[in-house]
Amino acid sequence: MLNRLVRWSRIKSPWILHLNSGACNACDIEIVAALTPRFDVERFGVLLKATPRHADVIIATGPVTRQIKDRIIRIYDQTPDPKFVIAVGACAMSGCVYRGAYNIMGGIDQVIPVNVYVPGCPARPDAILDGVVKLLGKL
Amino acid sequence: MAVLKDLLYLIVYPGIIFLFVYSTFCEWFDRKVYARLQNRMGPTHTGRWGILQPVADFFKLMAKEDIVPDKADKTLFNLLPIFGLAIVATAGLLLPLWHYNPAKAGFNSFTGDVIVVLYLLSLPTLIFFLAGWSSTNLFSTIGGTRVLTMLFGYEVPLFMAVLSPAILANSWRLVEIAAFYQKKPLLILPNLLGLVIAIICVQAKLERTPFDIPHAETEIVGGTFTEYSGKKLAFFRLMTDIEMVVSSGLVAAVFLGGFPGGLWLGLLNFVVKTLIVIFFLSLIRALTSRIRVDQVVSFAWKYLAPLAVLQLLIVILIKGLLL
Amino acid sequence: MNDLEIIEKTKSLLGDKIVEIANPAVRRIFIKVEPQNLVPVVGGLKKNLNFTYLAAVSGVDLGESFEILYHFGHNNGSLTVRTQIPRANPHIESICSVIPGAILYERELQDMFGIVVDHLPDPRPLVLPDGWPAGDFPLRKDWKFERPEEIIPGGKK
Amino acid sequence: MKFTIPIGPQHPALKEPISLRMTVEGEVIQDADIRLGYNHRGLEKLAEERTWIQNIYLTERICGICSHSHATCYVQGVEKLMELNPPKRGLYIRTLVAELERIHSHLLWLGVAGHEAGFDSFFMYTWRDREVVMDLLEMISGNRVHYAINAIGGVRRDIDEMQRKKILDGLEILKTRTEYYFKIGANEPTFVGRLAGVGYLSKEKAVDLCAVGPMARASDLPQDVRKDDPYAVYDEVPFDVCTADTCDVLGRTVVRIKELFESYKICEFLMKNLPPGDIAVKAPTRAKPNEVVSRYEAPRGENTHYIKSNGTNKPERLKVRAPTLANYPATVEMLKNGFIADIPLIFAAIDPCICCAERTVNIVNARTGEEKILRFDELRALAEERFKKMPPKRNAVWPF
Known part of the structure; x- marks a missing residue:
């Protein structure tokens, strides 16, 4: 019974943290666009939170640069369990056009475990929403 | 029998269970109004019209990992949320709801309970400050200082604004003030200025836009709550919600004539009147932008405090000349 | 002021310090100077011809030498001052004394090419990420980067 | 302490x-x-390893908000290197996308400014209307953010009559909405009080520290590449350079709102005078050894690309100077x-x-x-x- 309550509340209230690891801004503005009236993720209980301590889902964009690698790991550690990571956009998945550049480590999954990948360059807000919903379905 | 009644009062209505249910409802109402004013839908998929959204948030946070920073003062860090919750819930008990007898004083209604409620409602501010300070995060610390700085601004106008209806009613007891205005509803009108001041001050007390400076997201991340997670954050959120209910209940009791009509009608009165106040709070939140902490203080002392004094003068004149 | 007037004025004012003036396209002027004349030329351009806005500083690896280009913007087009320094002794004088806004570009230059900019007001090493190996300058032509093997989570080993 | x-x-x-x-x-x-x-990704090194055409898509991904700016700046440079003359219609469409992008970027900025000031309702309203211009861009180019409309020698997609009408309709909506924001901004005392006097940057400092774009224009420096060094079809289009003399964040807001109106004007002009004809010419794969400085007025200020070719199908050097970098020294000063x-x-x-x-x-x-x-x-x-x-x-x- 309690488990069911907790599971229900987790599905209904995913709070997201937006983590930019060196993206080109395109995915970022699409994530922000997902909060705005046309897409309005708050319908599903999603709130954009400022600090990793409050977040459940980390939405990561962009390829991982060498400089930010440690910070990403730190932010991941700061997030309380249970936590999930969604990699949004081609860069966060593999590095996209920047694959092979000297300052790029590759996709987010080279640094922290990823639960859901959302492809696209950039991913549309609808796709990002779909990714969040798919993640919740996996719970 | 009286003990049973008091227990019922403490636990069910208007004690902790009622406060929990009603404050989550108020948070939903606030979020929904806020979202509608922004052309959005607000929560829709949790329960009917998303009404269970704050409940889901609460239980999710309760089930999350609880992190205490190494550097933080552990005792304070752990105890503060519970203290805060207890304080605002106690304040909630003093609201003049159903089993009051203006003629007889009890543990929850006595001469001077207005002052006690006001005092209990100031304590959360200190709790916020201590919370920010004890977590030793720089952002929290800045948030804590801002909490205190703001306290200097809004507290005095709020006290003065609440004072004027009390002077007019010639009582320091919530139930008597409410009864006075129920008898003479026209006398609510001279207090309108005080009502506006009180709503603005309550907005500042609740740290909502334009006064959400202590946890201004874009400046100092989560402000006082930056380091709080899991259960403690859930308690703090609940505490803020209950504080919202209690302070709007206080405003409604003092300025809008209380909640007459016994158990059911009284409840209806309570819900309608607090929701009106909360609606105005949401309206202010949606229609203004955040101001700086120095602007808050100068605004409070240059406009709110003189206006509150003016309100006092009006009330004293009316009392001297007409009553 | 059109291109011809700018060229005329530059020639008459700074003619002794300039090696070459080219005007390959409309509103594009390229001036070549010796490295030691760089600061006076930039100063003269700023003072007399109102080239106050430095758009960028580019470096190019030419093999034996480095070429440094200072792109200036103007209400009437763009002017580029170019100079070459030998690869063996890559030193150049900072123009921050004339144009304070140049600092970022010159620090970038230090970082990417290993060119030493003398008299920079803020000469902190402008290395890429923390812990970037010293002596690696990514934009030099002889610097190659090999992408390390990636681990694919859940993929074949 | x-x-x-x-x-x-x-x-x-x-x-x-x-x-x-x-x-x-x-x-x-x-x-x-x-x-x-x-956020350093090492793009200039990557560019040296890719062909001229691949680099269009690389420069586009320098930035998601001003993706068209970098790509256009690069393509214009390459067209000069290859001695191509893109047809008029292509240039018109390119300019149209550039101006629509400016509209989207400025609306985005207005929203972000509201958000940073804690005025979330303003943020929501501007972003809702931003979706109008996003739809137009998607209709023209097929993508919401990275438009990929540029090709060396022209553009990749044409505009038909129906699209032309839709764009004009969309601009009408945006115009009325922007006037509304103008009124909100002027009538919301907390908002104006929050912006005025913040981040003062005097004219002299702006000159010294080489500020660009709306930053410079808000410090009363009428500096705009579109006027100073017209590219594409800006020499045919009537528009004004917007400036303000308050030198603070309020001035920058006003400059951007004014520029929005200018952009609507430009877009309308372009749509009403769209010439018939081809949209692109064929481009060679190689460029003769040469060099070019390409300038472009992005929403944030001036983009400068320096491109050097060496006769192969890859650039010898591509130097990108983005406007934000030019504004950092001034920012530190303002803070x-x-x-x-x-x-x-x-x-x-x-x-x-x-x-x-x-x-x-x-x-x-x-x-x-x-x-x-x-x-x-x-x-x-x-x-x-x-x-x-x-x-x-x-x-x-x-x-x-």
Whole structure:
């Protein structure tokens, strides 16, 4: 019974943290666009939170640069369990056009475990929403 | 029998269970109004019209990992949320709801309970400050200082604004003030200025836009709550919600004539009147932008405090000349 | 002021310090100077011809030498001052004394090419990420980067 | 009593990673230090390994907000190197996309400014209307953000009659909405009070520190590449350079709102005078050894690309200078003596596009000052001291 309550509340209230690891801004503005009236993720209980301590889902964009690698790991550690990571956009998945550049480590999954990948360059807000919903379905 | 009644009062209505249910409802109402004013839908998929959204948030946070920073003062860090919750819930008990007898004083209604409620409602501010300070995060610390700085601004106008209806009613007891205005509803009108001041001050007390400076997201991340997670954050959120209910209940009791009509009608009165106040709070939140902490203080002392004094003068004149 | 007037004025004012003036396209002027004349030329351009806005500083690896280009913007087009320094002794004088806004570009230059900019007001090493190996300058032509093997989570080993 | 607060690399005011370290005394900033490098991807090195055509898509991904700017700047340079003359219709469409992008970027900025000032309703409203221009861009190019409309020698997609009508309709909607925002901005005292007097940058400093774009224009420097060095079809289009003389965040807001109106005008002109004909010419795969400086007025200021070719199908050198980088020295100047509460506003006012600025550049911070744990009495003293300080400007009015 309690488990069911907790599971229900987790599905209904995913709070997201937006983590930019060196993206080109395109995915970022699409994530922000997902909060705005046309897409309005708050319908599903999603709130954009400022600090990793409050977040459940980390939405990561962009390829991982060498400089930010440690910070990403730190932010991941700061997030309380249970936590999930969604990699949004081609860069966060593999590095996209920047694959092979000297300052790029590759996709987010080279640094922290990823639960859901959302492809696209950039991913549309609808796709990002779909990714969040798919993640919740996996719970 | 009286003990049973008091227990019922403490636990069910208007004690902790009622406060929990009603404050989550108020948070939903606030979020929904806020979202509608922004052309959005607000929560829709949790329960009917998303009404269970704050409940889901609460239980999710309760089930999350609880992190205490190494550097933080552990005792304070752990105890503060519970203290805060207890304080605002106690304040909630003093609201003049159903089993009051203006003629007889009890543990929850006595001469001077207005002052006690006001005092209990100031304590959360200190709790916020201590919370920010004890977590030793720089952002929290800045948030804590801002909490205190703001306290200097809004507290005095709020006290003065609440004072004027009390002077007019010639009582320091919530139930008597409410009864006075129920008898003479026209006398609510001279207090309108005080009502506006009180709503603005309550907005500042609740740290909502334009006064959400202590946890201004874009400046100092989560402000006082930056380091709080899991259960403690859930308690703090609940505490803020209950504080919202209690302070709007206080405003409604003092300025809008209380909640007459016994158990059911009284409840209806309570819900309608607090929701009106909360609606105005949401309206202010949606229609203004955040101001700086120095602007808050100068605004409070240059406009709110003189206006509150003016309100006092009006009330004293009316009392001297007409009553 | 059109291109011809700018060229005329530059020639008459700074003619002794300039090696070459080219005007390959409309509103594009390229001036070549010796490295030691760089600061006076930039100063003269700023003072007399109102080239106050430095758009960028580019470096190019030419093999034996480095070429440094200072792109200036103007209400009437763009002017580029170019100079070459030998690869063996890559030193150049900072123009921050004339144009304070140049600092970022010159620090970038230090970082990417290993060119030493003398008299920079803020000469902190402008290395890429923390812990970037010293002596690696990514934009030099002889610097190659090999992408390390990636681990694919859940993929074949 | 001083202490240092770190802002970033992960901070809600910054949607992108950058690290600012502020030395503050009370709420007043004494010194600021910027550390870039979190977003450095090494694009200039990559560009040397790719062909001319591949590089269009690479430069497009320098930045998501001004993707068309970098791609156009690059393509214009390459067209000069290859001695191509793109047909008029192609240039018109390219300019149209550029102006629509400016509209989208400025609306986005307005929303972000509202958000940073804690005015979330304003943010929601501007972003709702931004979807109109996003739809237009999607209709023209097929994508919401990276338009990929540029090709060397022209554009890739044509506009038909129906699309032309839709664009004109969309512009009508946007125009009325922008006028409405103008009114909101002027009539919301908390908003104006929050913006006025913040982030002062004098004209002399703006010249010295080479500020560009709306930053320079708000400091009364009429500097606009579209007028100074017309590219594409800007020499045929009537428009004005918008300036303000208040030198603060309010001025920058006003400049951007004015530019929105100019952009609507330009788009309307382009749509009403769209010439018939081809949209592109065929481009060779190689360019003769040469060099070119290409300038472009992006929404944030001037883009400068320096392209050098060596006769092969790859560039010898591609130097990208994004407007945000040019504005950093000025930003540090503006942050000094501001309030903590103003950091996001000042920083947002340059419309930072860190990803643009950071392909290659690093500013190393001096990790000065230890992070102290504050004592209770110190804090109280701080709070009291702060309480005595006066706000810098009151009774601000909208400058129209």
